[in-house]
Amino acid sequence: MKISPPLVIASGPAGRGEYLPFLDPRYIGAYTLKTVTYSPKAGNPPPRMRASEFYVINRIGLENPGIHGFVEEIKSGVYDELFSKFKVIVSLGGDELSEYEKVAQIMKEFSGRFVALEFNFSCPNVKSGGLSVISDKERWKAALRNIRRTLKGEFLLAKIGIEGIFVEEAAMVLKEEGWDGVVLLNSVRGYHKDPDGTVIAGGLSGPIMKPISLRAVYEVRKKVSGIYIIGCGGVYTYEDALEYFEAGADAVCIGSALFKDPNIANEIGRKLSKGGIV
Amino acid sequence: MENFSVERKELLRLTKDTYVAVLGGEIDFKPGQFVMVDAGKLVRKPFMLGRWNAKAALSIKVVGDGTRRLVQSDSFRMHGPLGKPFKIPEGRGAVLVAPSGAATGMLFHEMGIRTVICTKEPLEIDVPFESVVGDKAFLKLLESLEGNADWVLVIGSKEMRKRAAEVLKDDILYVSLDEFMACGVGACKGCAVFAKGRVMHVCKNGPIFHAKIFGGELP
Known part of the structure; x- marks a missing residue:
């Protein structure tokens, strides 16, 4: 995957292209759409999000129109402006591995529209799918093999977390099954309580994730050669991005920093373009 | 935008x-x-x-x-x-705002719509529209509107919305919701509310909603 600068808008916060008016295509390497699952999902009931000084926590629950709805959106031109301005990564998922295989089949016809296809094996906010699908490693390997076969020649990314499997072990499996890269990390399960007692048990993102994700990048780079690594978690400044490259990332994601200021992504991308990393 | x-x-x-x-x-x-x-x-x-x-x-x-x-x-x-602009309904309307919605109240006042600021304590400055002070006065205001207004918009606390929904018929009531938002543009899906099982987002479908769509259960 060739993207320049090596900066990716993360799946989740990026939604379905809503940040397009704020982003400068010159400074964004790729834009990842919010995960699309086989079946439509309405997502979790509110409250879904909170923020503190160091983290954003969410329990969205993969709200999305489902793969068939998504295909209709592609056909009707919903993403045409996004496609015309940015390289786009599609993020895909399902409630069970057979659904991941089905969405791969369905996306085959449209894969040429995307610079990479990311499979989300790590959403912490759904009862089935997400984190749970990698619990049976042999079955996961078989699914990876099938998806690889279906999407032959496409750049395949797996978004993984730190729960259920060691990241370096997951990356090794992905490499063995012919996958091209990993997105490290998805949000990590966290617990937040408001003063009024409202609890959000969801996924953590934001600055609190940076040291955790950096370690994940470091470990994967050290132990798995030749795999493309997108570092994801707590990138709010150019210096944060540099830390990821030093740890071994090929590219970085901007996610919840968009909530602080959508222009942060442009600024980091501009500096990366000037800094000679691309 | x-x-x-x-x-x-x-x-x-x-x-x-x-x-x-x-x-x-x-x-x-x-x-x-x-x-x-x-x-x-x-x-x-x-x-x-x-x-x-x-x-x-x-x-x-x-x-x-x-x-x-x-x-x-x-x-x-x-x-x-x-957000979705509020399409002002026909007929006699009233906009009830908490002090945290005062500037929006002024906008409606300047459009010639009856506006009432509803406060816990007297305001420290004069405003060119009506005000009511205290819970009892707020409830009395709501009662006075039932049958005498074609539409009422409440921009205030959850408690204000709840009381308004208890007094006013939901087909004349409009409410501004304040679910936690992160992006404001419809991307993150964080500000979801459910209206009769259908997911809506305060930032894109609102923030002002017709109370009727919630079927008697305001978020």
């Missing part, structure tokens, strides 16, 4: 914790729209746009460090205008 900075021209204290910040420069917005303002936190905070002294304005209630910093700030960084 833009990401921009704007100077604060004037700051007026309405109550011990609520202010109106009058902005420099024009913002092209419609009633019911809002901006996401950087208060030095990880996530921007939504404020409904309004007017004061013939300029764009925001009402800010100090609830923590971020909003305290905002009222002390000489300029604001924000993106917007966001």
Whole structure:
């Protein structure tokens, strides 16, 4: 995957292209759409999000129109402006591995529209799918093999977390099954309580994730050669991005920093373009 | 929809914790729209746009460090205008605002719509529209509107909305919801509410909703 600068808008916060008016295509390497699952999902009931000084926590629950709805959106031109301005990564998922295989089949016809296809094996906010699908490693390997076969020649990314499997072990499996890269990390399960007692048990993102994700990048780079690594978690400044490259990332994601200021992504991308990393 | 900075021209204290910040420069917005303002936190905070002294304005209630910093700030960084504009219904209307919606109230007042600011304590400055002070007066106001208004919009606390829904028929009631928002643009799906099982987002489908769509169960 060739993207320049090596900066990716993360799946989740990026939604379905809503940040397009704020982003400068010159400074964004790729834009990842919010995960699309086989079946439509309405997502979790509110409250879904909170923020503190160091983290954003969410329990969205993969709200999305489902793969068939998504295909209709592609056909009707919903993403045409996004496609015309940015390289786009599609993020895909399902409630069970057979659904991941089905969405791969369905996306085959449209894969040429995307610079990479990311499979989300790590959403912490759904009862089935997400984190749970990698619990049976042999079955996961078989699914990876099938998806690889279906999407032959496409750049395949797996978004993984730190729960259920060691990241370096997951990356090794992905490499063995012919996958091209990993997105490290998805949000990590966290617990937040408001003063009024409202609890959000969801996924953590934001600055609190940076040291955790950096370690994940470091470990994967050290132990798995030749795999493309997108570092994801707590990138709010150019210096944060540099830390990821030093740890071994090929590219970085901007996610919840968009909530602080959508222009942060442009600024980091501009500096990366000037800094000679691309 | 833009990401921009704007100077604060004037700051007026309405109550011990609520202010109106009058902005420099024009913002092209419609009633019911809002901006996401950087208060030095990880996530921007939504404020409904309004007017004061013939300029764009925001009402800010100090609830923590971020909003305290905002009222002390000489300029604001924000993106917007966001949200679905409120299509003003036909007939006799009334807009009931808490002090935290005062600037929006002023906008409706200037449009010739009856506007009432509903406060716990008397305001520290004069406003050119009606005001009621205290819970009893607020309930009395609601009762007076039942049968005498074609539509009522409530921009205030969850308790105000709840009381309004108890007194007024939901086909005349409109409410501004304040579910936690992170992006304001419909991307993150964080501000979801469910209306009869259908997911809606306060930032895109609102923030003002017809109470009727919730089937008697306001979020």
